[in-house]
Amino acid sequence: MVDTKKPIFPIILAQKNHINMNRVLSRTYTALIAAVTLPWTASLAPASGANGAELQFDCKVKPLNAINDKLPMLNSNCPEVVSGPGILVSTMGGTGTDIPENHLNYRFKGDFAIFLHHINKQTDADAKKTLYVTWVAYNPLNQPVTIKVNEQASYLSQPDAPFVERVPLAIDDENKLYSGPGDRLTADYIHGQATVEPPFQVTVPPHKFAVVRHVDVPVADLKFHHNGRSFFARGNIDGTLQMATIATFSESGAPDLSKLESMLKDSLMARPREYEKLRPTPNDFVGRFIYGRVAGVQQGVHLDATHNMVLDKSAGACRRYAISSLTKGTFGTGEIQSAKLLRRYDDTAYSAHGNYCVDYKVTFNVRNRDYIKRKIYVTLDCPLKTDLNEVKYAEQPEKAVFYRGSVKLSTDSYKRFYHLVLHKGQKLEPLDSFEIEPGEKKTFTVELLYPPDATPPQLLSVYSPQSEELKVDLRPVLDSK
Numbered sequence: 001m002v003d004t005k006k007p008i009f010p011i012i013l014a015q016k017n018h019i020n021m022n023r024v025l026s027r028t029y030t031a032l033i034a035a036v037t038l039p040w041t042a043s044l045a046p047a048s049g050a051n052g053a054e055l056q057f058d059c060k061v062k063p064l065n066a067i068n069d070k071l072p073m074l075n076s077n078c079p080e081v082v083s084g085p086g087i088l089v090s091t092m093g094g095t096g097t098d099i100p101e102n103h104l105n106y107r108f109k110g111d112f113a114i115f116l117h118h119i120n121k122q123t124d125a126d127a128k129k130t131l132y133v134t135w136v137a138y139n140p141l142n143q144p145v146t147i148k149v150n151e152q153a154s155y156l157s158q159p160d161a162p163f164v165e166r167v168p169l170a171i172d173d174e175n176k177l178y179s180g181p182g183d184r185l186t187a188d189y190i191h192g193q194a195t196v197e198p199p200f201q202v203t204v205p206p207h208k209f210a211v212v213r214h215v216d217v218p219v220a221d222l223k224f225h226h227n228g229r230s231f232f233a234r235g236n237i238d239g240t241l242q243m244a245t246i247a248t249f250s251e252s253g254a255p256d257l258s259k260l261e262s263m264l265k266d267s268l269m270a271r272p273r274e275y276e277k278l279r280p281t282p283n284d285f286v287g288r289f290i291y292g293r294v295a296g297v298q299q300g301v302h303l304d305a306t307h308n309m310v311l312d313k314s315a316g317a318c319r320r321y322a323i324s325s326l327t328k329g330t331f332g333t334g335e336i337q338s339a340k341l342l343r344r345y346d347d348t349a350y351s352a353h354g355n356y357c358v359d360y361k362v363t364f365n366v367r368n369r370d371y372i373k374r375k376i377y378v379t380l381d382c383p384l385k386t387d388l389n390e391v392k393y394a395e396q397p398e399k400a401v402f403y404r405g406s407v408k409l410s411t412d413s414y415k416r417f418y419h420l421v422l423h424k425g426q427k428l429e430p431l432d433s434f435e436i437e438p439g440e441k442k443t444f445t446v447e448l449l450y451p452p453d454a455t456p457p458q459l460l461s462v463y464s465p466q467s468e469e470l471k472v473d474l475r476p477v478l479d480s481k
Helices: 011-016 021-036 181-190 257-266 475-479
Strands: 072-076 086-090 108-121 130-138 145-156 169-171 195-204 209-217 226-250 295-299 302-311 317-323 339-344 359-368 374-381 401-410 415-423 432-436 441-449 458-464
Touching (some): 108 130, 130 257, 145 181, 181 226, 181 441, 226 257, 317 359, 432 441
Antiparallel strands (some): 169 415, 374 432, 374 458
């Protein structure tokens, strides 16, 4: 293979030494043709010096154009701070209940996901009360139905995953860095550590209820009696089930099934209702926009996108895409990635703003048509939210943390994990850079699960600066490879 660090195109040297230019160009073409016909075996491995790369050329944000798998997710995130018992989300039919409208009447089939995030905040007088969030399933069919959980992660704020300070960017191949329960559970999925072996399963008899899981949020031993839990699971149902999450408080343990059935019949919603005074606004609302928290059935668990890049001597190459773009935060693309809600309560969000726990996989196919080795830089950072086609950062990043989470870069033979802590308006150095030889084609993937406690949107940038050397255009030779 030709050493691209040496001047295989010695045009400037030829001028200095009065060498016949035609002879130089002839040798140059011969060398290049020999080079591009060799097998390109260089691997896509991180190169050093990624920190110094700056995006100096114009690069507008474009739509991600990701494919949504449309799988249903039971999303239980409102109210976030639960002070009174009751239904959080119910997709039961409502027939025979005291308040039918408090049941969303949705049936889950096949693959599905469930996300819940709730906080228990007690006074000193009630410090021994543990919040239990119970996942209940109902079988409306005439035969047994089995629900299997294949992947699962769940953490408390204390003691599992406290909100500790972290550096903005660190390599985390061993999954040891996290700050907050949402950060930690999504990291488990990115690192492949959320698999349940063998799968956890519950069989629900015909026309019966069953408890799938109790998750507790204790505060008794904490100084400020304030604790939160994030939970996310993916699985499969071999028939049809309706599901609910129900909040109870107790000093003596989780509720039994009969109590939960009674609560579903009574149909009282958990308190407080977060948006009694100022409700969330529809997505097409003009004016002050209230996003709101989600309680309902979300459509979409994975977002997959594929994009092509060509590295050419004539210009720098760049791709920029919003991650978790939402109403009034599209960077001028008009693309709203917030998952659609198939069912919702009328005092909760109209879309799943934030896309918590949605799995983003963005694949880039890169071809180097330049005659020198090129570097690809990959960055995820946090510009100021806007609906204009512009990217602006704060002169000094604000105190508020807008993203705590993990990112995975990989090819078929290589992978690396990074942990990020991004403040509002923060411009971050590249995660890493990759070298690509002339004529080479490479594919790599950027993956993340959008973490709970993050605030959208963020910006994914993949770019390669233009070649600085002024040399003869030999692209037709490369094109013939």
